[in-house]
Amino acid sequence: MGSMRYALDALTQVRRELARPLASGKLECVACAHRCKLAEGARGVCLVRFREGDGLRVPWGYTGGVAVDPIEKKPFFHLLPGARALSFGMLGCDMKCSYCQNWFTSQALRDDEATTEAIPTSPEALVAAAQRYRCPIITSTYNEPLITAEWAHDVFALAKEHGIAGTFVSNGHATPEALDYLADVLVGYKVDLKSFNAENYRKLGGKLEAVKETIQLLWEKGIWCEVVTLVVPTFNDSDQELAAIAEFLASVSPDIPWHVTAFHPDYKMTDPPATPVATLLRACEIGRRAGLHFVYAGNLPGRVGEWENTRCPACNTTLVARWGFEVLENRITPEGTCPSCHTPIPGRWQLVPVPA
Structure with a gap:
């Protein structure tokens, strides 16, 4: 890992936006x-x-991967349906989920098996x-974008000048200060709410209360927020825990879309079986009973019925029909x-024109 760390240290800038001096002489x-x-x-x-x-050396000027994806893959279902998103990531994470599906980028500094390279680039590129x-x-996706927030901010600020919307795919383990810093350049923020059990969150390397606060603050700030829970058998798939998640989201706003997605054995968590369709359908029903207007089942295209589609909460008309990441009708x-x-259907529905 030493050579990887040395290479990444060379791709940094000294920044102070997210550094706070303490009386002890340390920087927070x-x-x-x-x-x-x-x-x-x-x-x-x-x-x-x-x-x-008096500053922090932070990642800047590289990517661990770039791709063009449908926005539904993030997943955002209420943000410009059918649009393409230029996805980029860096390396590293502030958590250590044993089932991470992007571990080759997120765990690049903790796992010798992760061999992703850093490719120099610029916001302009x-x-x-x-x-x-x-x-x-x-x-900003693939790894945890909060730990590379200054880089994302610079990319998104330039993108905004060209009418391109900036979005995060994140674990939501944020701070109010980081959200304040990003608010002017962020249009959408997908949060992974991994569990509603504080002890489970500690095992993953994070704090449940911080993620709950992030969701509340995003909604208050008007940053479009969608929430994903990867439903893992024996980890977070009980009726009680799923209901607690759904009830919390509904208490923030019944208009927050909740995506329940299927786990498959990956990385270091290979014992639990893949999530069955019946579990996702049960989670969707729990979300609907909790009062959420928009609940979606993901990762199993064509097998979850109407739970891939957006329906009007007032008259039940199908508004956006989907098959997996493909929009069939809008x-x-x-x-x-x-x-x-x-x-009115909550979301961000107007396409932003992209200059030629």
């Missing part, structure tokens, strides 16, 4: 909820942020690629309403 990093308190030269839990003088491939959205009006009963 407020990029994520670990709030690492750093002496000179010390690294945070993420291993990619470290102190230098990423935004130009989004324009070239006609992507109205640009997404009937939401340009004004963002149901064409049958004219009920």
Whole structure:
């Protein structure tokens, strides 16, 4: 791991936006909820942020991968349906989920089996690629974007100038300071709410309360938020835990879309079986009973019936029909309403023009 760390350390900038001086002389990093308190030269839990003088050396100027994806893959179902997103990621994470499906990027500094390389690039190059491939959205994903927030901010600020919407695919283990810093350049934020059990969150390397606070703050700030729970057999699939998640989301807003997605054995968690269809359907019904207007079942295209589609909560008209990541039909009006009963449908429905 030493050579990887050395290579990544060379691709950094000294920044102060998310550094807070403490009376002790240490600097507090407020990029994520670990709030690492750093002496000179010390690294945070993420291993990619470290102190230098009165600032933090933070990742900048590279990517661990770039792809053009349907926005539904993130998944966002209420953000420009059918649009393409230029997806980019970096390396590292502030958590250590044993079932991570992007472990080759997120665990690059913890696992010798992760061999992803850092490819130098610039905000200008990423935004130009989004324009070239006609992507109205640009997404920081693949690893945890909070720990590379300054890089994402610079990319998104430039993208915004060109009418391209910035989005996060994140574990939501944020701080109010980080959300304040990103608010002007973020249009959408997908949060992984992994469990509603504080002890399980500690095992994954995070804090449940921090993720709950993130969801509440995103909604208050008007940043479009969708929440995903990967339903893992024997880990978080009980009726009680699924109901607790759904009831919490409904208490923030019944309009928050909740995606329940199927687990498959991966990385270091190979014992539990893949999530059966029946479990996702049960979770969807629990979400609906809790009062959520928009509940979706993912990862099993064509096997979950109407739970892939967006329906009007007032008259039940199918508004957006999907098969997996593919939009088959979109009937939401340009004004963002149901064409049958004219009920406003929460989301971001207007395509942002991408300059040629």
